[in-house]
Amino acid sequence: MIRFGIEFLAAETAERLAGMIRLSEKSGIDYAWITDHYNNRDSFSLLTYIAAKTDRIMLGPGVTNPYTRHPAQLASAIATVNEISGGRAVFGIGPGDRVTFDALDIAWERPLRWMRETVEIVRQLTHGQMVRSKGELFKLRGAKLSFGKGDIPVYIGAQGPGMLRLAGEVADGALVNASHPRDFETALELLREGRSGHSLDNFDVGAYTSFSVSSDSEEAERAARPVVAFIVAGSPKSVLERHKIPDADLKALTRAFGHGIREAARLVTPEMISSFSICGTSEECINRISELEKAGVTQVVIGSPIGPDRREAIRLVGEEIIPHFQEGNS
Numbered sequence: 001m002i003r004f005g006i007e008f009l010a011a012e013t014a015e016r017l018a019g020m021i022r023l024s025e026k027s028g029i030d031y032a033w034i035t036d037h038y039n040n041r042d043s044f045s046l047l048t049y050i051a052a053k054t055d056r057i058m059l060g061p062g063v064t065n066p067y068t069r070h071p072a073q074l075a076s077a078i079a080t081v082n083e084i085s086g087g088r089a090v091f092g093i094g095p096g097d098r099v100t101f102d103a104l105d106i107a108w109e110r111p112l113r114w115m116r117e118t119v120e121i122v123r124q125l126t127h128g129q130m131v132r133s134k135g136e137l138f139k140l141r142g143a144k145l146s147f148g149k150g151d152i153p154v155y156i157g158a159q160g161p162g163m164l165r166l167a168g169e170v171a172d173g174a175l176v177n178a179s180h181p182r183d184f185e186t187a188l189e190l191l192r193e194g195r196s197g198h199s200l201d202n203f204d205v206g207a208y209t210s211f212s213v214s215s216d217s218e219e220a221e222r223a224a225r226p227v228v229a230f231i232v233a234g235s236p237k238s239v240l241e242r243h244k245i246p247d248a249d250l251k252a253l254t255r256a257f258g259h260g261i262r263e264a265a266r267l268v269t270p271e272m273i274s275s276f277s278i279c280g281t282s283e284e285c286i287n288r289i290s291e292l293e294k295a296g297v298t299q300v301v302i303g304s305p306i307g308p309d310r311r312e313a314i315r316l317v318g319e320e321i322i323p324h325f326q327e328g329n330s
């Protein structure tokens with residue numbers, strides 16, 4: 001059965017986010033993921049506040065990274081969220097965002113190694129173990145948390161082949177930045193490779209999507225356009241080729257960014273919307289989510305813009321979309 005998550009940027013106040021996430025849990029959404037970038041609010045502080053204001057929804061950074069926080073600090077932070085939320089923490093971690101790292105002069109070296117060692121240390125510490133590790137990057141000499149033993153699911157934010165294999169090997173789930181079933185054909189293969197051929201039955205395959213729902217399809221599309229413009233402009237060539245985005249359309253879009261996001265959004269084509277977002281009326285979104293489910297996705301993360309009116313969009317998700325996927329209806 002497919003489940004639903006929702007992403008919020010750590011760019012809003014804790015109070016606003018808690019309000020939106022309370023609404024999300026009332027609508028039947030199971031996971032809330034908060035982004036993590038050094039220049040935004042601190043995602044673990046936000047999660048701690050939100051944990052105290054919610055009852056049921058699972059909460060996690062979506063995603064934090066091992067370069068700006070030491071694994072022991074990460075373990076302590078997520079264990080705190082787990083304690084305050086009564087066991088509702090999920091730990092999303094990825095190699096991080098190059099653009100923000102450049103500003104901090106952090107070299108993005110050996111991401112696979114950083115991720116592997118960090119996940120291992122965080123797991124051991126949150127399981128209450130004393131850690132002595134002689135990794136290539138981290139050496140711990142009898143480190144142990146003084147509180148909070150728990151089994152916190154680990155999700156890896158992954159797009160590259162190596163990262164997807166690593167997620168299959170060491171994580172409980174993956175958060176793949178993609179909205180189209182085509183992207184999951186290769187992703188699923190790589191996740192399976194990482195599991196050395198073992199099934200993905202107990203593995204949560206997350207589609208971290210750009211999502212826009214409204215009772216008016218055109219309004220939904222209008223809201224999705226700026227987000228899709230950024231995704232297309234930032235996508236590697238291989239991904240654009242997979243979706244057969246013509247080079248001329250890409251060049252026009254990239255040039256338009258020089259005149260601002262509004263101009264770029266104007267040049268987003270219907271093919272770009274379809275390839276890089278889940279967008280439209282509830283029925284149109286249901287069709288796409290059904291295709292993703294068939295492709296092996298088990299969690300759809302509703303990401304920016306959510307809809308032209310976020311509250312109304314979350315209501316539509318709760319009243320019209322989620323019921324379609326509940327036992328016996330899909």
Ligand code: F42
Pocket residue numbers: 034035036037062063064065093094095096097098109110111112113114157158159160161162163164175176177208
């Ligand atoms: N990043 C953030 O900083 N904050 C967020 O809130 C955030 C949210 C988020 C949500 C979902 C998601 O999927 C990604 C998200 N990201 C966020 C981005 C994430 O942190 C990564 O930047 C993004 O997922 C890209 O990762 P990637 O899987 O493409 O991995 C990169 C690093 C990559 O190049 N991977 C290669 C691969 O094949 O997967 C690995 C390259 C390699 O082989 N490296 C070798 C090694 O040892 O690591 C070394 C090679 C050498 O020559 O040195």
